[in-house]
Amino acid sequence: MSNRRAQKGRKELPVQGPKSLEPFFDPCAVAVIGVSNDPTKIGSIIFGNFLRPGFRGNVYPVNPKHKRVLGKKCYTSVKEIHGSVDLAVIAVPAQAVIQVVKDCVEKGVKGVIIISGGFKETGPEGAEREEELKEIVAESNIRIIGPNCLGVYNSTSMVDTFFLPEEKAGRPKIGSISFVSQSGAFALSTMDWMAYQGVGISKCISYGNGCDVNEVDLIRYLADDPATKVIVIYVEGITDGRKFMEESRKTIVKKPILIVKAGKTKKGSVAALSHTGTLAGSDKIYEAAFKQSGVIRAEGFQDLFDMAKTLSLQPPAPGNRILIVTNGGGAGVMIVDACEVCSLEVPELPSHVQRKLKEQFPPHFSTKNPIDLTGDAYDLGFGIALDEACLRYDGVDGVIICLLPQVPKLTIKVANIIADASFKSRKPIVACCMGGEFTANVSGEIEKRGVPIFPTPERAVDAMWALVKYGENLKKGNKR
């Protein structure tokens, strides 16, 4: 493992404020506490993650029972390590955690991720143990993520405390979405899903019981993180609503925040209580708080990541007037329906725009909104429509394209034409592209060039709604 960065000399990090979280995301030296010679144990998997080529800092295994693990010198305690340690990852039985954390404080470790469970989620004894952790935090400069969590994944520094092997749980490519999750399982399956779908991530944080670092701290950190363009949050409950709102309000003028709050209904909040011991609270209060602070709420998993992808690729919409360009009349109608349901306007195009379109199109193409290129659609037809009715015309704020690439005259070239228009336009463009294998190729090409693609009309409309909503929130936020 390279020593380069570790030797560069450490700058002193301020202990308060978002900068105190830096050791979690970009540490020069990491201790993994609870590594054993069994490579399937949690500590060993995490240690192995830090040995992968991506991570450029030092990593030290700690376990009092062993002199060497997995071929490396093993330390009996974090205190024995010679160099400084920025981050300690703890995967030891709950009973041993407190002493280990105290050792970390003594050593001057900046951040601790406690993977171990056995705290407030298990009953009174665990809750007491968790209180002890809180006391340690209050009396020292140390910051804690967890306990009872999966910790941190950072796609650029390759900090990766997710203790599932890559064969079972994929790691997403580098991207600009950061994901904060109260639920470890949810973080895990989301990461795996994003990897599979080719959606990039910047950072993923599973903060578990949140005895110290919670969603508010993480929002504050990610707000100033240049690698994060969109913040996505899964919570069952929020500890400090006032601070959450305050921090969100400040953040959303820089980047959008998307949230899913489980335990939305009465039954759901009972289930949440039994899951993480979180009081989900009245949903109406949450709804109002999200609205006031400009946080965009998703209805579910798919919605959440559709919106995240879109906001990471496209600019917010300056207004709600949507142009639809389609080559399937039926799908066009479905888009109009879906727009009306979520209060997006589909304005008529003025006669001078329609005239210009008519001059270039065969007579059976519809030049109204939706512009319908019919089954005779050709690649350049989409270019003409976008040029005349979006680039040269100021009366629409965003475009939804519906592409059925199966028709005879459409080829893969249409991807370039759409991407080109999106590149030239300051207005957002999203697309839906329905079909099979050929469609998947066309979709892939379009999305690669920055236009988010969805397999159904409704999902494309929901994505556009997010861009319109964020545009609105931004205006409100900037006025404050």
Place this chain on the structure above:
Amino acid sequence: MSNRRAQKGRKELPVQGPKSLEPFFDPCAVAVIGVSNDPTKIGSIIFGNFLRPGFRGNVYPVNPKHKRVLGKKCYTSVKEIHGSVDLAVIAVPAQAVIQVVKDCVEKGVKGVIIISGGFKETGPEGAEREEELKEIVAESNIRIIGPNCLGVYNSTSMVDTFFLPEEKAGRPKIGSISFVSQSGAFALSTMDWMAYQGVGISKCISYGNGCDVNEVDLIRYLADDPATKVIVIYVEGITDGRKFMEESRKTIVKKPILIVKAGKTKKGSVAALSHTGTLAGSDKIYEAAFKQSGVIRAEGFQDLFDMAKTLSLQPPAPGNRILIVTNGGGAGVMIVDACEVCSLEVPELPSHVQRKLKEQFPPHFSTKNPIDLTGDAYDLGFGIALDEACLRYDGVDGVIICLLPQVPKLTIKVANIIADASFKSRKPIVACCMGGEFTANVSGEIEKRGVPIFPTPERAVDAMWALVKYGENLKKGNKR
């Protein structure tokens, strides 16, 4: 091409009623009118489709301009063909269609699919032409699908008038969903999507302007079609609401009908008018009609096919009491939320059931509903949960399983365990399985065994809702 069936001797088909549609789906002899030597032309592609090994009847190319096309003897008119012709597929310019149809009547052709456009969708002249078609139908025994349509795809007889080559538009495998679409583009992209997703189809019918055969005739036919288990319909408007309701009511006691009606909103219905000239009408009236006749309405494309897949694989639910088995607490909460939103009950399990679960599970598994096997979930854990709380216990009507296969102890074997429970149970089971590649393998194995799988909690809940809804409709329908 085989002559076997054509020689078997034709039985006389009754001209009225659903049987008159049989020549469209299972013809012994087909004439394709408008075949040329250019293999990219519509008529030639359709002719080529009938030459594929799957189709077992005779097929004759017709075109007065050619003696031979694509290496086969070509007929100047359908009347010249010696044997009987059950089905004629017409792909000639609109102006020539009427004469060709008249020839078909003279020849005694039973069914005609008119692919050609240029009828009521193009203005007054076309509308007049369409009226002529209607007159021909009224004065003869012939049935017409179209004009301005893609026609018929039957996965078993391999009637396939969809004129897009398979590289661009896939053909789904054999299945039990039949799809009736007013929109050709929608039918096309749906077929392509189904092929890609591995969802099977029985029949797909794009009926275009519907000058004769319409959605009501097709429901009546599919109601008695043993290969069809679920009927799926896309319409922008319904011609005869009373008949539609009557036919649907009769059908739904045999098999479910799912519908998407585009042009739902005011703006959407204006767009529909410009698309197919269909008066979409007041949505409230449609909503009430669907409800009264037991037709299940989908909100959009994804919803429609999620429900169709589910209804084709699982039995209707006898009630709305849902058991949830999960190994992700957060996802469990999201399922509870989604259940409450669509009025599915998540009842507490009685103490005797919980006791039996506790006896077999480690103490940190939750035996409430949701049953939560946590990150320590093991394959057989799902089996135990399903056995005790579904198979042996009568207080639930259906099960939603949420599987996060990334956790250490779960293996591909869980697929067998879940499938086994579904096989033994008369109650429906659906599952959601979130993640990446390994998850996709597990999902594939489970769905192969008949349990529908969805990538998000919400979609699984919507699928279960369809089973509950169909169960209710069935009870109501059987009482009538």
